[in-house]
Amino acid sequence: MPANTVMEHSGVLLNAPTVYPMKRYEQFADEIATLIRQGVLGPGERIPSVRQASRHHGISPSTVFQAYYLLENRGLITARARSGYFVREHARRLLDEPRVTLQPTDPAEVEVSELVFSVLGSLQDDRTVPFGSAFPSPELFPLSRLSISMTRGLRALSPQQVVADMTTGHTDLCRQIALRYMLGGIQLPMEELVITNGAMEGLNLALQCVTEPGDLVAIESPAFYASLQVLERLKLRAVEIPVHPREGIDLEVLAERLETLPIKACWFMSHLQNPIGASLSKERKQVLYQLLKQHQVPMLEDDVYAELYFGSTPPVPVKAFDDEGLVIHCSSFSKCLAPGYRVGWVAGGRYAQAISRLKLMTTISPSVPAQAAIADYLQHGGYDRHLRKLRHALEAQQGSMLAAADRYFPANTRITRPAGGYFLWVEFPEQVDSLRLFNTALDHGVSLAPGPIFSATQQFRHCVRLSYGHPWTPNSERGMETLGRLLSLF
Template identity: 35%
Template sequence: MKHSNYLYLQFADVIEKQIKSGLLNVGDKLPSIREVCAETGYSMSTVSKAYYEIESRSLIESRPQSGYYVSNVSARVIPEPTASSPILTTQNIEREDLIDLVYGNMTDKNVTMLSLGFPSNELLPIAKLNKGMVQAMRQLPNSGTSYEEIQGNVNLRKEIARWSFAWGGSLTEDDIITTPGCVSAISHCLMAVTKPGDTIITESPAYFGVLQLAKSLGLYVMELPTNITTGIELDALKKAISTKKIKACVLMSNFSNPSGSMMPNEHKEETVRLMELYNIPLIEDDIHGDLYFGSGRPSNCKTYDQSGIVMCCSSVSKTLAPGYRVGWAIPGKFKKEILRTKLYHTISSPTITHEVVGDFLKNGRYENHLRKIRQILNHNCNNYINIILESFPKGTKVSQPQGGFFLWIELDKKIDTAQFYHLAMKHNISIAPGRIFSFQDQFSNCMRLSFGLPWTNELRKSIQTLGKLATQQTL
């Protein structure tokens, strides 16, 4: 339970205690916000924030035109997917064909895309972005058709620096390099500190884009054991970097893709200390850091970086505008090397879209948008978990992320999710099979589902269909 001097968090803690003690039971309706205000003297803002906080803890759920109710999830013990146990080797099993298959239909409007990790257009402020685009073309020299300076749009870099205060950063625009998306930032960072034949370490499961990127650069990947809740196992990390020749480490510390794990603050701090001790660059993918369900933005590894050993990468592809290709790297002490790789590979970032996003951050519209999308994703996550627990076979294990886009689901070992993908596609439902998130022979009975779609009755039926199909496979 959380403790805080903030009144809304104190009130949230009281409600949580009542639910966990059984004073409030599943299905019980909570007093309305107005009723609580009348009884306690709290402001509407305090009670609203308290209810939102309790909802983010998956203890209550809101029902349109009805109010707040104690959630089914609050009373259920949800089996957590098994921690990974990869072999500490750099073996490589081909996955490209399966990845091509899953992502080859990403624009098909007839398919329910539970496989894709970005927000649906319905969740994005497209009209406001369009206005920003017109304004940017008027403001920029030559209407934005010219190259920018190599380091990137100054307006955008200033706003990213200002935004870094949320996770404990103290940056200026000179500390940031813009890129065409987060993967581009990670690519520049990897090329700056490695060469073909080097070995890097990462989580397991890991984002397939990073795995394939490393392979394309001629790098070997050592996957380390990872807890589905707390991220990479520190003992395995210590052993790997002390006994192997490791050139870089690539991690997602917040709401990892695909597992949804979040490293505790002490793990982040200890990881940075280890990287500094062994002089191993840490490339941190913090693309989901702003999509938290709790009361505050989590720190990242860069928060604890005093020596510049951490290169933090992010973008707005998961929060605001996937197609704008707006990303950045905070390069630490590797700025010169990363600027050089950017010059050689991209020269300049997209001029107009980077100006649009810079203005969007500057005018406060981004935070307003994030509040809305965080609440939607939190609702979706809880809804998915409820339907999975009701519809999937007994013994199904599901993650409980505190932010981001993804649920990691572990099914009966009889089910091969690569084959299950084909079965689901017969019903126009796309899932991401677990094996694409590793170079090793593991996660064949796991899958990743994205909850970035608007919640509808049709979406509910799609998840229920997956549950029925999975049940049939276990008979």
């Protein structure tokens, strides 16, 4: 471990963000949530009364009350006057989960950009129901509080820092990020951190540092379309590894491919994978890391949804097992705190210096005022409080969208139910053409992200990604109804 870990910045700990260890009521709420998700407690079913639960679990009635209040916030149960608490209708799973339909393919040249741009270009009309959107609603973010932090951050910034922080990153921001890693159990040397224009720049720089044109890169399938665009731009070839909707990436296929092909890098989202929402278990993350280590293949870990887990247990990234600097962990504040500020970072492992230099040669630095604002917010803004509110909102919105899918979509539709984030992956009957659906839905004022933009080999033609990242309104309900109507025409 290099000498200069955050531990040694002794002054830093005074400014540590407030940490919320998991409370008893949160733990209890998670237990009930698991029972609901597993179907042990069915929709419409009554859950144990406060008195019963208190006696049975040996916890105080007020703890049970707090837990039930939380579950209501999370959209899983509802209180009925004088009758008690009931599992909400839409908390059930009626629709099945998608199958893993991907057939392993040969390494492929990527040509998806044109399609992606035509889809993204269509999302700009703000009267459209934004199921195709890549960002959650900006209303879910503490933008006013961030403005206060901007004023404070700018006041604390010396003129010299405005220039000097371009090279090194804003010092307080780097410390706050390193601290959050530390609280998650990861001792990160400060030199490993490179502040970037969102995670997107970090991923781009990292991939350039570890590949040459023509190289093979293992990606997920379905994959985040932007990763496909980057491969296309850098003239890299994609080796698609199937992703199971719950278990995540297929490690057996990956092992076989690493064995037989000269793969130069992996680009994976081990947690709340976009678009399918799967997360690898901790054990499977460890297995994944051992594979990387065995083959000495670097991995870009795109972890932008790290903070958007439902429940109370933060995920552990693959980076946590990285004892050789092989994992390039990329994340940002764009999806959980400050969209448009364009502040992300890379924990670059053994590639950190190369990534930092490449950044200095291309964009030099993200905006220093934006970094200062976020640094101040992390210290004083109540980040963890905001995150809990955001997670509850997203979980409730997921429930609403699942319920609507159940009401309006064909019965043989298959749909994910991810444990976080704001995307559902929907697999329609084979005859549905999602590109046609995309176009007609847009004519009816509803956007969506069609399956083929998530594949280097144009698979998933009958699939779509739907976002529940916006507060649920009657308009959202009508949007789902419209989709259902259009689906019946296929």
